[in-house]
Amino acid sequence: MIIEPLIAICIIIGLVFSALGIFGLIRFPDVYTRLHAETKATTFGSIFIGLAVILYALFRWDDAGEGISLAAHVLIGIIILMVTNATGSHAIARAAYKSGQKPDPSVTDALADVEP
Amino acid sequence: MILLFPEPFEICVLVLAVLILVALYRLVAGPTSPDRVVALDAINTLVVGIMFALGVIFRENIFVDVAILYAVLSFIGTIYYAWYIGGRYT
Amino acid sequence: MIAFLVTTVFIFILYLILTAGSGTLGLWSYEELGAGIVLSLLVGAVSSRFFCKERSVRMANPVRILRLLIYVLILFPLEMARANLDVAYRVITGRIRPGIIRIHPELQTDLGILMLANSITLTPGTLTVAADEKTGDLFIHLINIPEGLEKKEIVKTSDLFSFFDLPAWIRRIAE
Numbered sequence: 001m002i003i004e005p006l007i008a009i010c011i012i013i014g015l016v017f018s019a020l021g022i023f024g025l026i027r028f029p030d031v032y033t034r035l036h037a038e039t040k041a042t043t044f045g046s047i048f049i050g051l052a053v054i055l056y057a058l059f060r061w062d063d064a065g066e067g068i069s070l071a072a073h074v075l076i077g078i079i080i081l082m083v084t085n086a087t088g089s090h091a092i093a094r095a096a097y098k099s100g101q102k103p104d105p106s107v108t109d110a111l112a113d114v115e116p
Numbered sequence: 117m118i119l120l121f122p123e124p125f126e127i128c129v130l131v132l133a134v135l136i137l138v139a140l141y142r143l144v145a146g147p148t149s150p151d152r153v154v155a156l157d158a159i160n161t162l163v164v165g166i167m168f169a170l171g172v173i174f175r176e177n178i179f180v181d182v183a184i185l186y187a188v189l190s191f192i193g194t195i196y197y198a199w200y201i202g203g204r205y206t
Numbered sequence: 207m208i209a210f211l212v213t214t215v216f217i218f219i220l221y222l223i224l225t226a227g228s229g230t231l232g233l234w235s236y237e238e239l240g241a242g243i244v245l246s247l248l249v250g251a252v253s254s255r256f257f258c259k260e261r262s263v264r265m266a267n268p269v270r271i272l273r274l275l276i277y278v279l280i281l282f283p284l285e286m287a288r289a290n291l292d293v294a295y296r297v298i299t300g301r302i303r304p305g306i307i308r309i310h311p312e313l314q315t316d317l318g319i320l321m322l323a324n325s326i327t328l329t330p331g332t333l334t335v336a337a338d339e340k341t342g343d344l345f346i347h348l349i350n351i352p353e354g355l356e357k358k359e360i361v362k363t364s365d366l367f368s369f370f371d372l373p374a375w376i377r378r379i380a381e
Contacts, residue, residue, distance in 0.1 A: 011128050017290060018162060022135045024297040025142050025158055031150045033304055034142075036349045037297055038158040040328060044290045046165035049128060053168045053180075056125075066177065069226055073180040074168055076223065080184055081164055084191035086324040088157060091195050093347065095202025096150035103347065106305045181224070 003059045010052035018045030030104040031096050039089040043081060050078045125169040132166050153197045160190035209258035214250030216257070218242055273379045281375060285329040296349055303350050310343050311373055318380035319344075325372055 021044075024037025054071045061067030139162070142155035167183035221242040226233045296302055313319050326346060 008124055011124050014165065015128060015131050017294070018132060018135055018165065020294045020297050022138050022158065022162075024293070025139060025155060027297065027300070028302070030304075031148065031154060032347045033302060033349055034151065035154050036347075037293055038154055038161075040286075040290055040293050041297070042158050042161040043328065044286065046161050046168070049132075049165040050168050052125075052128075053172050056172055070171065070177050070180060072223055072226070073177060073184065074171075076220075077164065077168065077180060077184045077187060080187050081161065082328065083324065084187055085157070085161060086327040088191050088194040088198075089327055090323060091198035092150060092153050092157065092201075095153075095198035096148075098202030099148075099150065101148060101150060103304055103306060105302070184224075 003055060007052045007055050010048050010055065014045040014048035014052065016045075017041045017048065021045060031101055032093060032103050035089055035093055035096075039085055043085045046081060047078050050074045050081075125172045128169045129166050129173070132162050132169075136162050149201055153194065153201065156197070157190075157194055160186070160194075164190075209254040210250050213254040213257045214246045217249050218246040221246060270379055273375070277372075277375050277379060281372065282325065282329070285325075285372065289329045293349070301350075304348065305351050306345055306347050307351065308343055308345055310341070313373070313377065313380070315380050318376050321376050321380060322373060325376070329372070 018041065021037050021041030024041060025034050028034045028037055053074050057067040057070040057074070061070070136159050139155050139158050143152055143159070146152045146155060164183050164187050167179050167186065171177065171179035171183070222234065225238045225242065311319070311322050313322060323344060326344070
């Protein structure tokens with residue numbers, strides 16, 4: 001009985017953080033701050049949707065063995081999502097800086113001394 | 117408290133699809149090419165979330181396998197776009 | 207040779223997890239096992255020089271594996287949740303103070319720098335922009351620099367995280 005509200009809470013957290021990531025993507029002023037909102041919030045949201053699927057597969061699946069298999073697959077998917085999103089956003093930030101975009105509203109820029 | 121499962125997962129897929137449409141605005145309008153790549157990355161992450169939920173709705177493990185492959189391939193795509201924009205790592 | 211074996215066994219275990227429940231031989235069928243062995247030999251031959259680039263057996267120590275599990279399962283998710291709440295606050299209110307700072311993490315190994323860069327990207331309101339390979343310094347974009355931190359030439363890494371000293375943990379895991 002406690003599983004259904006737990007799954008619903010996980011789905012709601014996932015949707016709220018995904019929505020915040022997308023609104024940050026629309027709202028923030030330059031590419032680096034957009035990357036902040038997008039990488040962190042949508043990854044967190046997708047992880048919580050995956051957690052909801054894991055809970056459902058472990059406790060509410062008809063065939064128990066198949067449910068455990070599905071949960072393991074989703075767990076591997078979540079780990080891959082975390083590693084690849086972090087590395088990919090690093091690559092995009094580096095490429096944006098190399099292509100000549102400076103952080104537009106910015107307090108300090110330590111990289112400008114090293115890479116003009 | 118009785119919830120009719122798996123309807124919450126269908127609502128989840130619907131909301132994520134709307135969010136993808138919102139992110140398409142940045143993909144089309146974004147002033148520079150790094151902005152477009154960021155929007156594409158966000159869409160890829162949301163698609164992976166949608167595939168997780170679709171695996172529950174259709175009761176098929178294969179959706180989650182496809183989601184894993186999609187995550188890896190979208191990562192490779194992002195790395196190639198980064199090479200294209202900023203030059204290769206030396 | 208050791209690198210090839212480690213990579214092949216790792217890929218084969220991953221393959222076994224992904225195809226569990228397919229047949230009668232234990233949990234697997236003969237076809238899946240044969241295809242898995244052939245594929246993991248092929249992939250191990252191609253990718254062993256990337257996967258085991260550093261020729262050391264430091265990560266085979268069980269204490270380090272245990273610390274890695276504690277780090278991934280307990281410390282890192284807490285920091286990540288705090289960083290996400292922070293970003294949610296910034297998205298809603300729009301109060302940002304962005305900038306790029308330079309940190310000196312004092313990590314020597316490739317694995318340590320990789321773990322710190324990926325952790326920083328997902329946790330403390332920051333994002334790794336570039337890595338200086340000679341000195342091991344990282345350049346980090348913060349969405350909200352605390353007052354006074356931008357005056358310093360090189361920032362200490364423990365100033366970035368709020369709950370735990372994650373760089374010290376990474377040093378204990380990977381060095």
